[in-house]
Amino acid sequence: EAVFEDLEVKSAVFEIIDKSCAEHTIIATNTSSLSVNELSKSTSRPGRFIGLHFFYHPAKNRLVEIIPGDETSIETINRVEQFCKRIGKVPIICKDKPGFAVNRFFVPWLNEAVLILEDNLGTPEQIDAIAREVFEIGMGPFALMNATGLPIALHSSDYLSEQLKTPRFRGASLLRKTVDSGNKWILDETYEESENKEAIKNRLLGITFLVSAQIVQEMICRFEDVNCGAKVGLRWQKGPFELMNEIGIKESCKIVRDFSVMAGKGLEIPDLLKDRTENFDFQLVEVKMQGSIARVQI
Numbered sequence: 001e002a003v004f005e006d007l008e009v010k011s012a013v014f015e016i017i018d019k020s021c022a023e024h025t026i027i028a029t030n031t032s033s034l035s036v037n038e039l040s041k042s043t044s045r046p047g048r049f050i051g052l053h054f055f056y057h058p059a060k061n062r063l064v065e066i067i068p069g070d071e072t073s074i075e076t077i078n079r080v081e082q083f084c085k086r087i088g089k090v091p092i093i094c095k096d097k098p099g100f101a102v103n104r105f106f107v108p109w110l111n112e113a114v115l116i117l118e119d120n121l122g123t124p125e126q127i128d129a130i131a132r133e134v135f136e137i138g139m140g141p142f143a144l145m146n147a148t149g150l151p152i153a154l155h156s157s158d159y160l161s162e163q164l165k166t167p168r169f170r171g172a173s174l175l176r177k178t179v180d181s182g183n184k185w186i187l188d189e190t191y192e193e194s195e196n197k198e199a200i201k202n203r204l205l206g207i208t209f210l211v212s213a214q215i216v217q218e219m220i221c222r223f224e225d226v227n228c229g230a231k232v233g234l235r236w237q238k239g240p241f242e243l244m245n246e247i248g249i250k251e252s253c254k255i256v257r258d259f260s261v262m263a264g265k266g267l268e269i270p271d272l273l274k275d276r277t278e279n280f281d282f283q284l285v286e287v288k289m290q291g292s293i294a295r296v297q298i
Contacts, residue, residue, distance in 0.1 A: 002030040002054075005155070010034065014042035026076055028052035032103060033159050036096045037069045046071035050080055053100060054089075055233045056148055063233030064089040065100050090232045092225040098163035099156075101221045102229040105211040105240065107156040107169070112207045113141035114172035122200050125191035130200045136237035142185040150179045166266030205243070206259025209252055212240035213270040224282050241280045249276050 001013050010029060017027055026048045029039050036051040043049055051067030064084045068077050077093065084091040094100040099107060113127050122130070128140025145153045154171040161169035178185065194200060212226050221229075227239025244252040253273050260269045286297045 001028075005031060005033055007034055007038065010039055011042040014039060018043040018045065024048070026050065026079060028080065030054055033099065033156060036067045036072075040069045040071065047073040048076050050076055051096065051100075052080060052084070055102070061233060062088065062090045063102070063229060064091045065102065065229070066091050066093045067096050067100055068093070069096055090228065092221060092228055094225070095218070095220045097218065097220050099160050101215055101226060102233050103156060104160070104215050104220070105208055105226075105230075106234060107153070107160055108207050108211055109204060110141045110145060110153050111157045111169060111172055111175065112203055114175045116200055116203055118172055118174050121196040121203075122194035123188075123191060124185050125188050126194040126197075127200055128187065129191070130194065130197055131204055134201050134204060135243075137235060142187060146184045146187070150175065150184060154179045164266065168263045168265075168267055202255050203259060203262075205247075205252075206255050207263075208240050209244055209273070210256045210259060210263075210267055210270065213256070213272040217270045217272045223280055224284065227282070241282070245279045249279055 001010065001017070003009055003013055010031070014027060014029075021027065023045075025045075027043055027045065028050050029036065030052060031039065032053055036049070039051075040046040040049040046069060049069055050072050051065070051069075053065040053067065055061040055063045055065075066077065066080055066084065081091050081093070092101060098104070113131065116122060116127055117124060121127075124140075124142040128142050131137065131140040139147065154175050157169055157171040157175070161167060161171075215221060215226055216223055223241045227241055230236040230239040238246065247255075253276055256269055256273050260267055284298065288295045288297070
């Protein structure tokens with residue numbers, strides 16, 4: 001299903017679907033934020049209920065997050081993973097936690113851009129330009145919010161803040177004001193380079209690195225999946241952990257420490273990055289045994 005993000009509406013849809021479908025039918029929700037476990041309670045088949053989060057724009061974007069609930073069966077996970085691959089998607093499997101994998105770091109990244117604007121470190125054009133250069137992307141955070149909708153960014157930020165009890169993630173006041181006015185961000189084509197380029201860059205990297213490390217530390221998904229989500233779903237040229245390796249672990253950890261001090265409660269330095277000196281080592285070939293059959297995934 002792909003109805004809008006309202007627990008009562010989705011639950012009502014699932015109650016109808018559950019009564020109408022065959023016993024073996026798998027039911028999937030395209031939620032980007034609601035709990036898969038909570039939604040599964042609206043059906044009599046928690047073992048055949050799963051999250052299947054397609055990314056914007058779903059006709060073009062190949063990333064899909066697969067989110068099993070606590071009672072989702074292995075057979076269901078395997079069938080859904082094969083389904084995703086057969087329709088040309090790149091699936092990553094995540095735990096049922098707020099924001100799952102990609103939105104967990106991407107939404108705070110968008111909101112941090114607005115907080116940087118509020119702190120008068122740069123204009124939307126300057127912040128977008130720095131983001132495009134640092135993350136090697138086609139659109140910066142303000143252009144992206146204009147494309148996907150400011151209300152979605154605000155709702156997602158508030159939801160993460162509430163669920164994770166992290167005040168820093170709450171929608172920035174300027175974002176809230178702009179949504180209330182019904183306007184979009186005004187972006188000029190011409191602008192001068194910001195004199196605060198380094199500070200802007202480090203804040204965008206700081207929030208990304210810190211939250212990405214939280215994701216892995218909480219075992220929501222693996223390093224490789226976070227990188228894959230950023231590259232396939234967000235079209236970044238490098239994932240967060242690849243960026244850390246490229247910048248240097250020592251410098252990356254310093255960026256995270258400085259950001260953590262500034263950001264405060266809920267964004268303490270993850271153990272994963274405390275006193276780390278070695279690069280992240282990515283396992284890009286995985287072998288899974290099924291009885292006497294080995295499945296090699298590259």
